[in-house]
Amino acid sequence: MSKRRTERLLSIVVLLLSTRRYLTAEQIRNAVHGYPEQEDAFKRMFERDKEELRDLGIPLETGLNNAIDEEPGYRISRQDYELPEIRLEADEAAVLGIAARVWQSAELAGAAAGALLKLRAAGAVGAAGAPGLDDDQQPRPGIEPRLTTAEPAFGPLWEAVRDRRPVSFSYKGQGRSDVTKRELEPWGVVNWRGRWYVAGHDRTRKATRVFRLSRIDGPVKMSGPARSVTVPADADVRELVKNWDTPLPRDHEAVLRVRAGGGYGVRRYAKTVTPDGDGWDRITVQFADVPWYADHLASFGPDVMVIGPPDLREAVISRLKGVLA
Amino acid sequence: MSGSTRPVTSAERLTRLLALVPYVVTRKVVGLADTAAAFGVTERELVDDLNLVWCVELKAPEPYCPIDLSYEGGEIVVSQAESIARPLRLAADEASALLVALRMLAEVPGDGSAVARLIAKIEAAAGAVAAASTQVTIQIDPPNGREVAAQVRAALADGRRIHLRHYVWGRDEATERDVDPMRLLVVEGRTYLEGWCRRAEGVRLFRLDRVLDLTVLDVAAEVPASAEHVDVEQGLFRPSASDERVELELSVPARWVAEKYPCESVTEIGDGRLRVVLLTPDTRKVRRLALRLGEDARVTAPAALAEAVRADAAAALSLYD
Numbered sequence: 257m258s259k260r261r262t263e264r265l266l267s268i269v270v271l272l273l274s275t276r277r278y279l280t281a282e283q284i285r286n287a288v289h290g291y292p293e294q295e296d297a298f299k300r301m302f303e304r305d306k307e308e309l310r311d312l313g314i315p316l317e318t319g320l321n322n323a324i325d326e327e328p329g330y331r332i333s334r335q336d337y338e339l340p341e342i343r344l345e346a347d348e349a350a351v352l353g354i355a356a357r358v359w360q361s362a363e364l365a366g367a368a369a370g371a372l373l374k375l376r377a378a379g380a381v382g383a384a385g386a387p388g389l390d391d392d393q394q395p396r397p398g399i400e401p402r403l404t405t406a407e408p409a410f411g412p413l414w415e416a417v418r419d420r421r422p423v424s425f426s427y428k429g430q431g432r433s434d435v436t437k438r439e440l441e442p443w444g445v446v447n448w449r450g451r452w453y454v455a456g457h458d459r460t461r462k463a464t465r466v467f468r469l470s471r472i473d474g475p476v477k478m479s480g481p482a483r484s485v486t487v488p489a490d491a492d493v494r495e496l497v498k499n500w501d502t503p504l505p506r507d508h509e510a511v512l513r514v515r516a517g518g519g520y521g522v523r524r525y526a527k528t529v530t531p532d533g534d535g536w537d538r539i540t541v542q543f544a545d546v547p548w549y550a551d552h553l554a555s556f557g558p559d560v561m562v563i564g565p566p567d568l569r570e571a572v573i574s575r576l577k578g579v580l581a
Numbered sequence: 582m583s584g585s586t587r588p589v590t591s592a593e594r595l596t597r598l599l600a601l602v603p604y605v606v607t608r609k610v611v612g613l614a615d616t617a618a619a620f621g622v623t624e625r626e627l628v629d630d631l632n633l634v635w636c637v638e639l640k641a642p643e644p645y646c647p648i649d650l651s652y653e654g655g656e657i658v659v660s661q662a663e664s665i666a667r668p669l670r671l672a673a674d675e676a677s678a679l680l681v682a683l684r685m686l687a688e689v690p691g692d693g694s695a696v697a698r699l700i701a702k703i704e705a706a707a708g709a710v711a712a713a714s715t716q717v718t719i720q721i722d723p724p725n726g727r728e729v730a731a732q733v734r735a736a737l738a739d740g741r742r743i744h745l746r747h748y749v750w751g752r753d754e755a756t757e758r759d760v761d762p763m764r765l766l767v768v769e770g771r772t773y774l775e776g777w778c779r780r781a782e783g784v785r786l787f788r789l790d791r792v793l794d795l796t797v798l799d800v801a802a803e804v805p806a807s808a809e810h811v812d813v814e815q816g817l818f819r820p821s822a823s824d825e826r827v828e829l830e831l832s833v834p835a836r837w838v839a840e841k842y843p844c845e846s847v848t849e850i851g852d853g854r855l856r857v858v859l860l861t862p863d864t865r866k867v868r869r870l871a872l873r874l875g876e877d878a879r880v881t882a883p884a885a886l887a888e889a890v891r892a893d894a895a896a897a898l899s900l901y902d
Contacts, residue, residue, distance in 0.1 A: 259633065261591040266598055267637050270647050273664030287641040308592055313672035313710070338667040342706045347695035351686065355699075358682035364674065368682065369621075370596065371675035376619060377600040377668040379607035398737035401685050401767035402813055403719065417716040418673055447719040450770025470840055494718045513900075520748050520755045524793065555873035556753060557893035561900040573901055578876025579894035 264290040265305060269314060273337060278319050278329025306330075342380040346387040349380075354399060361405035363414060405452065407469040410445070412476035413454050417442045420487070422459070422480040426473040435473050440465070441485040444493035455496040456485075466500040506542040510549070511563040514539050518559035521552075538563075546571050554579075596669075597622075598634055602648065603668045605659045613655045631657065676707035677714035685719040689767060690727045691734035721767050729789045730765065733774050736797045737762050743776065743802075746794040747787050751866035755793055760785070761802035768813050775811055777804045784808050824860040827867045828882040831855045835877035838870070856881075868893060 267288045272279065281302055285291045291298050309316050315336040318328050344352060356372045359365040376382050405411075409425065416423045424439045442456040451468060458465035514522055516535045523529065525541050532538040543549040550571035553560050562569040589597075597620060604619070605611055617627040631652055638646050649661040671679075680703060687696045704711045736743050743760045760776035763784065767773075771788055778785040826845065831838055833853040845858040861867055864886050871880050871890045880887040 258588070258591045258594070262594045262598070263633055263637060265591060265595050266634070267639060269595075269599065270637060270664055271639055274647070283641070287639045289638060289640065312592055312596060313670060315670075334664065337669060339670050340706050340708075342702055344699065344702065345695070348699040348702070351683070351695045351699050352679070355679050355682040355686060358685065359678055364678040364681075367672070367674035368678035371671050371679050373597075373600045373604075373620065374668040374671060374675070377604040377607065379603075382619075383607045398734070398762070399686065399689055399765045399767070400813075401682070401689065401721070402769075403682070403685070404769065414717065418677070418713040444716045444718065446717070447770065449720070450768075494720060498720070518753060520753050521750065524748060551873040551875070554875060554897070555869040557869075557872050558896035558900060559753065561897070569901075573898065575873070575875035576894045576898045579872060580891055580898070581876050 260290050264288055265309060268305060268309065269332065272316070272330055272332040273334055275331055278317075278321050278325075278331050280327050280329045282327075284330065339374055339378050342375065342378055344375075344380050344387060349387040352381065354401070358401050358403050359405075360402055361410060363405065363411045364403075403447065407452055407472070409454075409469045409472040409476045410452060412478070413442060413445055413469065416476070416478060416485075417445055417454075419482040420485040421478045421482055422485055423476050424479040425476045427467055428471045428473050436460075438465075438467070439479055440467070443485075443487045443491050445469075446493055446497040448494075448497045453497045453500075455491075455493045455500075464496065466497050506544045508543050508545075508549075508565070508568075510541050510543055510565065510568055512539045512541065512553070513537070513561040513563060514556075515559040519556050522556065522560055543568075550575055594630070598630055599665060599669050601627075601630055602634060602650075602659055602662050602665050605650070605657050606662050606666045610656050610658050613652055613657060616657060628652065671703075671707045671710065673710040673713045676703065676711045677717065679703055680707075680711060680714035681717045681719060684714075685721060685767070688719070688721050689734075689765065689772070690731040721770050721772060729792050729795050730772050732795055732797055733762060733765050733789070736802070737765065739797075740802050742798045742800040743774070744796045744798055745774075745787065745792055748791040748793055750791065751863045751869070753869070756780075759798070760787070761804045763804055763808065763810065766811075766813060777802075777808050784811060786811055821862060824862055825864055826882075827859045827861060827864065827880065827886060829857050829859060829867075829871070830879045830881055831857060831874075832877045835874045838874070838878070842870075872897075 267290075268284060271284065271287050279287075281299075285298060285302070291301060306316060315332060317331050317333060317336075319331075320328055352372070352375070356368045359368050381387060413423065415421075422439060422441045424437065426435045427438050428435050437460070439459040440454070440456045441459065442454050444455060446453045446455065451470070453466050453468055455464070455466045457463075509527075512519075512522060513532055513536045516537055519539075522539060522541060526539045527542065528540045530538050546568050550568055553562060553568075553572050554575035562572050601616075601620065604616065613624050613627060617624045620627065622630070631650060634648050635646070635650055637648055638644060647661070647663040648659070648665070650657065650659040652658075680700065683696055683700045683703065687693050687700065733743070743762055744757070745760060746755055746757045748755055758778055758780040760774065760778050762774055762776040764775045765772065766775055766786070771790065773786045773788055774792075775784065775786050777783070829838070830850070831854060836853070836855055839847045839855055839857050842859050845860055848856045850856050859867060867880070867886065868890055871878055872893055880890055
């Protein structure tokens, strides 16, 4: 079935690209091999074919040739179909090669490969007179970014933001084991410090919200038609995620004793370091909030001791007692 | 595409055919083997594609074959391509996949002029569908790594050796070494120098936001021919046969551990608590992790590690007596 279908779809593309006039379904049926005699079966098949062509991004136009036509026809505008002329310099071709390898996920890795193929086909790279993508011939810029999308929610959320559709999903908040049902108008997907987030208008909470993709539980479902989500003009999705996930400013000061030759993770940020006798240094350092910094200091075990402030000292002692509890 | 057992759909094949014809046309004549490699298909599959294109026949108004081609002697020539001599425009997914990746590249410090020019060209070629790409943003921003990243890029470009002082979190140590740079990697939002470490005599990754000091030396880098790139395709945390297994019980405030660290298994054990089995190349990391989690986590195996964590905590507490 597949080969005949491919042949039929290809014939339709060639036919409709070659005509300036709109061709009716009947005219297409007469010109193309493979459609059935039976009228209903033909109509069903033709509808599926049109949908498939449009899904591939083929700009199938519908219209009437003149006022007396009763049935609309179809054509493909060559200008809308064809990839415009594009030529790359050698350094641009090298960068393109890197960009095409960035995505590690099925969804967009395939799309990047498809784009590369079209650009090669257009002669932008790899044709006579155009630079190649062969590693041997290129100066290697030596940069290899990678994007992984292990979260199954990425694919449907990308489609939702692309097509501006609302979605619904179940969500497990941070440090929670219970799941809540959410309905979201997604404004954008952000990768921040290696993690994927989606931000938008949460219809359930009637407020702007950020969700981490790895905490979405189960499938993401489209809950409305395409183009039904409006992204506010002033929405800055990157800022939303950043504010949601950024540590507080370091505006407290701690005084610590740090064992000589240890506690490098603290020393890196030290404001002052003075020897304190017996193989210890006295260090002052800025920190943001007590609970987080107490966790951090506890991780150094017997290499770091808190002198002050008292609440930080108590918090570290309580962590350490917790380990022994 | 290749390597997958899933049959190719007619849509995927049509996309390939619509690229294949212009691919040959722009090159005038091209070998079967090269073309098959470029499209990720076997030569046999390619010949099937060519036959299919060649067989296309329109019945009306007069029967004719719009596309004429040959592949005699292993050389493909398309003598008549009619309306499909140019490739189809980029689809929204295709344009976005490239543009999002390029904007991520543009964030890496250093000379980005080729990236900027390429972004402009792809945006122009893609037209309206390029707009969807702005819905996805990538932020790679180790603020204290930016200057270091620019230095590493310069060293890579000039083929020079690097001297660096680097913080090893798991061991809480600063180490010094000479490194011959191989690549700058950006993985999971962080930037790494991959290089041949002359101290360890092996390929190592160094997280740039943990570089304490970096000097580009006036010495040519010498990466041995035997040095192999680290395989980062599946992410950085890849279990290795030499990893140790550590079993932890986590209460609700420590559940994030299961998201952040590679776990062999994660089991709900009631009241929101989890039992996880972590794989780690260095149990000192887990020791530090357990200390910071306090009462929210318990190492349950191996027993020696559980004991070491308790000993660390007791020694630390004795400082306050």
